[in-house]
Amino acid sequence: MSAVLDEHGHGKDGDHHGDHHHGYGGLMRWVTTTNHKDIGSMYLWFSFAMFMVGGVMALVIRAELFSPGLQIVNPEFFNQMTTMHGLIMVFGAIMPAFVGFANWLIPMQIGAPDMAFARMNNWSFWILPFAGTLLIMSFFVPGGAPGVGWTMYAPLTVQMGMGMDLTIFAIHLLGMSSIMGSINIVTTILNMRAPGMTLMKMPLFCWTWLITAYLLIASMPVLAGAVTMTLTDRHFGTSFFNAAGGGDPVLYQHIFWFFGHPEVYIIILPAFGVVSQILPAFSRKPLFGYASMVYATASIAILSFIVWAHHMYTVGMPVTGQLFFMYATTLIAVPTAAKIFNWLATMWRGSLTFETPMLFALGFLFLFTMGGFSGLVLSLAAVDIQLHDTYYVVAHFHYVMVAGALFTAFGGVYFWFPKWTGKMYDETLGKWHFWLSMIFFNITFFVQHFSGLAGMPRRIPDYPLIFETWNKISSIGAFGFGLSQLLFLYIILKALSSGEKAADKQWEGADSLEWTHLPSPAPYHSFETPPVVK
């Protein structure tokens, strides 16, 4: 996007009067805040804390898998680790991270003073710590945490202990938080844009979040319905999914993946938005094919609702069904490829520089494309029947989730950190963080393609000797990747405490309102008087 601003009377100075908060101090400031910047920061810190918790669980998994045989944990606990790692990373880490970006950036990028429902915004966030606590508490109740996998398939869920109930309630809370956040985002974008900021002038990050929010509103209630039916099967005598009472366990899989596949795009579309801000800034060119990016994003979102059964080719569905879901899934490659080519074209003949945000965006571009291609491999029903539930699938979705979403989140933090805090991070350390993450990520996950192709099943604590080498390499990579993230924490804390002052427009090529119209750090209250966008 390239918004041209009317500078008359709406300059940076006009916003300086509101660069501090009023009301409670200390902890109560954060409990009671309705400011989108405070809430965005809390989302980001919460997601980082959950990222650490989920990361430790991943390391327990990889430590156990370092050698064949059972060494460190028993199989039940191993299953609990895989389940909680998935749930915490998806619902506690990645999703809140991008909601944090949305809170910080959407009002600033559309020229609004805050989110539409500021009090509900506070509630949306403060539900999360309780949901996270419920999830973690499930380890300490009789029977421990559920070991059913993050997909929570029936009939295992009907047989689990009390930890399953805590997890179901946690999912309800997380869903409520996401839906409220989405309602806030859609309302803010539709109703509170500055004069002249038409939809097609919005930065692409706002577009991707607008579409993501609609996806959340349509898919989260379906997950809530699925886990509610699981709850009533467990305690109220219904038999939605319980075969013993005439229910259908496969029905759960259909309902779950009707939510679950849009969920993949709920995670990755905001990441696309972040990349679409970073690449033009460091290419010093406008985003290539802005309109086609918007339409491609919308196409991906619509298609995401008609591909769910590609996750369940092996349940015994008719060949015509497999064909439909196979063709629909491969069709998603078209708008996704349009985006990849648009990003490449954005860089084509640009004045490229390779600061840390750009490195993470390029890492995303390279690795997400690989994850997309392995997804195409898995979309083919005949191939997937061979690879279903193997480590090939684990490798595929970690290329999408970690290299796709997480790398982008890191890139986004580095990109907007100067605007958020008014301070600069250490560029050298940032590049170290990128290269360590890049190398260790590939050591961890690239080899999992090989163990998967060789037939190693996922979610097992023990494995035949033939898989040992790949697993050893993968575990070494995982510990390296985990330790590299401590460097990220150090970089952020160092920058917060002693970072150099950042310029108002730290990145030469950045052209959205928060860079062109607000000082660094962005004032506590921005755009109380709306800018006029031409």
Next chain:
Amino acid sequence: MSAGLAHGAQARPAMNRNTRTGLVLAAIALAFFLAIIAKYWLIR
């Protein structure tokens, strides 16, 4: 679409408009939640 209604003196109409948008979206979410349960509870 008349953007920026939440600003300044025109804040009140925007509030109503925001509330209306929010309620419509909340109703869609609630309808999806109830419909998915009702479908498999009542229509099997």
